[in-house]
Amino acid sequence: MTTNLKIETERRRSGRPPENLKNELRLELPSNSINEGIARSIVSVFVSQLDPTFEELADIKCAVSEAVTNCIVHGYRDTHGMIYITIKILDERTVRIEIRDRGCGIEDIKTAMQPLYTTDSEGERSGMGFTVMESFTDRLSVVSSPGRGTKITMIKVLGDGRRQSIK
Amino acid sequence: MGSRMRNSKAEAVSVVDGHTMIISLTGDIDHHSAKRIRGEIDSSLFTLRPKRAVMDMSEVEFMDSAGLGLILGRIACAEKIGCKLTLLSPSPQVMKILDLAGAGRLIEIRQK
Numbered sequence: 721m722t723t724n725l726k727i728e729t730e731r732r733r734s735g736r737p738p739e740n741l742k743n744e745l746r747l748e749l750p751s752n753s754i755n756e757g758i759a760r761s762i763v764s765v766f767v768s769q770l771d772p773t774f775e776e777l778a779d780i781k782c783a784v785s786e787a788v789t790n791c792i793v794h795g796y797r798d799t800h801g802m803i804y805i806t807i808k809i810l811d812e813r814t815v816r817i818e819i820r821d822r823g824c825g826i827e828d829i830k831t832a833m834q835p836l837y838t839t840d841s842e843g844e845r846s847g848m849g850f851t852v853m854e855s856f857t858d859r860l861s862v863v864s865s866p867g868r869g870t871k872i873t874m875i876k877v878l879g880d881g882r883r884q885s886i887k
Numbered sequence: 888m889g890s891r892m893r894n895s896k897a898e899a900v901s902v903v904d905g906h907t908m909i910i911s912l913t914g915d916i917d918h919h920s921a922k923r924i925r926g927e928i929d930s931s932l933f934t935l936r937p938k939r940a941v942m943d944m945s946e947v948e949f950m951d952s953a954g955l956g957l958i959l960g961r962i963a964c965a966e967k968i969g970c971k972l973t974l975l976s977p978s979p980q981v982m983k984i985l986d987l988a989g990a991g992r993l994i995e996i997r998q999k
């Protein structure tokens with residue numbers, strides 16, 4: 721309790737979060753599909769330190785799952801490579817998640833991000849991956865170089881009042 | 888808040904009740920599990936060829952857009968054999984994904 725009060729005071733004085741609220745996790749995983757679940761679970765545990773609501777945590781898990789799946793299905797396609805994940809706690813309510821691959825990259829990001837756009841000819845993929853990432857986080861940026869890979873950065877602001885409760 | 892470090896294994900169990908096939912989905916439905924689940928559902932669907940099928944989502948712990956693809960794909964498969972597919976009791980989290988794609992226009996969604 722005393723420690724918490726001290727943190728609050730420091731924050732108020734400086735206008736910035738104290739150093740001990742900042743935290744960071746770096747994770748490297750091979751592009752095996754089993755790692756989709758492992759990645760979202762690890763991110764979920766790490767983000768839990770900010771005490772998110774169940775809905776916020778579910779949104780983050782889903783967005784991470786989409787980004788990691790993209791690395792596996794699109795970035796590395798029929799090849800294998802590493803997926804690099806960095807999660808940063810920016811302040812007591814903001815988390816930044818960066819998910820990067822060194823795969824084939826995206827030729828046309830605008831088209832790839834269209835809702836329902838899919839490269840799947842069997843009709844089994846929804847083409848909603850980017851839409852989920854965009855809808856479930858507060859900011860999404862996609863940077864890609866064909867032949868060099870793709871970096872997805874998502875920012876989620878917790879408890880910002882724009883959250884809609886679902887019933 | 889309890890968080891498991893392990894993926895909850897997804898399963899699809901189908902039983903037939905009269906003319907209705909009940910497909911009970913459990914666990915985490917993502918790209919990793921969707922392909923296997925799809926095979927399990929389709930083999931029951933095309934063997935039993937029911938008039939109606941209900942996909943019970945109440946025990947699904949996690950679903951991303953791969954699960955959405957799975958559902959949209961099963962709607963198409965059911966139509967091919969003249970079967971009406973209904974979704975039962977998706978969680979609020981699953982409902983959010985369904986709403987993003989306007990799935991409510993394509994399939995009847997009921998709560999238990």
